[in-house]
Amino acid sequence: MSRIIIFGSLAESLLNFRGDLIRHLLAQGHEVFAMAPEGSAAIDAQLAAWGAKRVTVQLDRTGSSIVTDLRLLRELVRVFRRIRPDTVLAYTIKPVVYGSMAARMAGVRTMAAMITGLGFAFAPPANLKQRLVRLFARALYRVAMHCTDIVFFQNPDDEADFRGGGMVRPTHRVVRIHGSGVNLTRFAAQPVRGGPMRFLMVARLLVDKGVREYIAAAASVRQSHPEARFHLVGPFDSNPSAISAEEITAATAHGAIEFHGPAQDVRPHLADCHVYVLPSYREGMPRSVLEAMAVGRAIITTDAPGCRETVPSERNGILVPVRDSVGLANAMLRLLAMPAETIERMGVASRELAESKYDVTAINATISDTLTAHA
Numbered sequence: 314m315s316r317i318i319i320f321g322s323l324a325e326s327l328l329n330f331r332g333d334l335i336r337h338l339l340a341q342g343h344e345v346f347a348m349a350p351e352g353s354a355a356i357d358a359q360l361a362a363w364g365a366k367r368v369t370v371q372l373d374r375t376g377s378s379i380v381t382d383l384r385l386l387r388e389l390v391r392v393f394r395r396i397r398p399d400t401v402l403a404y405t406i407k408p409v410v411y412g413s414m415a416a417r418m419a420g421v422r423t424m425a426a427m428i429t430g431l432g433f434a435f436a437p438p439a440n441l442k443q444r445l446v447r448l449f450a451r452a453l454y455r456v457a458m459h460c461t462d463i464v465f466f467q468n469p470d471d472e473a474d475f476r477g478g479g480m481v482r483p484t485h486r487v488v489r490i491h492g493s494g495v496n497l498t499r500f501a502a503q504p505v506r507g508g509p510m511r512f513l514m515v516a517r518l519l520v521d522k523g524v525r526e527y528i529a530a531a532a533s534v535r536q537s538h539p540e541a542r543f544h545l546v547g548p549f550d551s552n553p554s555a556i557s558a559e560e561i562t563a564a565t566a567h568g569a570i571e572f573h574g575p576a577q578d579v580r581p582h583l584a585d586c587h588v589y590v591l592p593s594y595r596e597g598m599p600r601s602v603l604e605a606m607a608v609g610r611a612i613i614t615t616d617a618p619g620c621r622e623t624v625p626s627e628r629n630g631i632l633v634p635v636r637d638s639v640g641l642a643n644a645m646l647r648l649l650a651m652p653a654e655t656i657e658r659m660g661v662a663s664r665e666l667a668e669s670k671y672d673v674t675a676i677n678a679t680i681s682d683t684l685t686a687h688a
Contacts, residue, residue, distance in 0.1 A: 319334070
């Protein structure tokens with residue numbers, strides 16, 4: 314059996330996004346090291362209870378200091394040489410970039426990168442600073458990919474960007490997966506409840522998640538449909554594109570939205586809504602949408618990379634343009650005008666798609682088989 318490091322930029326993501334994968338690998342008899350910056354004691358306790366070994370590193374996921382990142386690279390080389398893993402699987406930009414470089418320097422047999430979305434650094438630049446950040450991020454990815462053996466992509470647009478930018482080489486093992494998947498047992502189908510229509514968005518409070526468009530659309534729709542409710546769940550963030558607490562407070566005070574803050578368990582919120590909304594500018598594959606689909610909810614999301622795949626032919630919801638609060642409001646009005654039975658049918662279609670395409674068990678089997686076949 315193999316010794317595998319799973320490396321992410323947030324401790325919480327080891328449970329929320331990789332927990333099922335970690336348990337799958339452990340059940341197969343692999344030795345798993347869960348690596349991320351320091352998190353809560355509860356996270357470490359849960360990983361230990363599963364049988365994973367916790368490794369902490371000093372990683373500033375939103376910082377731009379070259380000196381700090383070089384310290385991270387040196388630290389990763391030392392950790393990899395000490396643990397001597399057969400395989401490292403990294404996800405999100407800094408773990409992928411510096412994890413790949415460190416793996417090559419430390420002589421790790423197999424380095425795998427999971428591209429979970431290209432985010433802020435790959436968004437269309439609005440100014441010179443953003444243009445420089447984008448160029449630098451692409452250059453780092455290009456170097457990192459030369460140190461990588463396997464690349465997992467979660468949508469065709471990200472793969473096309475990497476191929477077009479010369480970041481995917483003929484020697485790479487390229488595997489397309491349907492996101493991180495969703496646990497269909499944990500996120501079981503729930504009946505749609507009665508009452509006025511309730512919309513829900515769950516996301517980190519970032520501009521590029523479409524939070525401002527959601528707030529603007531909610532305020533517009535409530536002018537003609539004051540009975541409609543618009544709920545927002547999620548934590549504030551230190552990202553350069555973060556939404557301020559003052560902005561959320563103002564939106565709440567004006568009655569546009571009802572803000573609930575972060576949630577340890579989003580299932581009660583999903584069960585209470587009629588329609589799930591994610592107006593993101595770009596995703597790898599939005600986990601929150603997959604969870605809403607598994608619960609059986611109609612979806613409104615953007616015609617953007619990663620998002621558009623979750624609403625094929627609009628059978629389970631509506632696609633709207635990116636950065637378009639008017640288009641988002643119109644989609645909400647369309648759903649408000651539909652009979653309850655139509656909304657329920659969309660929810661059933663969402664659950665069927667989750668079962669046929671996004672089952673985390675099948676996705677984790679693909680990841681595990683790929684990693685172990687190459688090791």
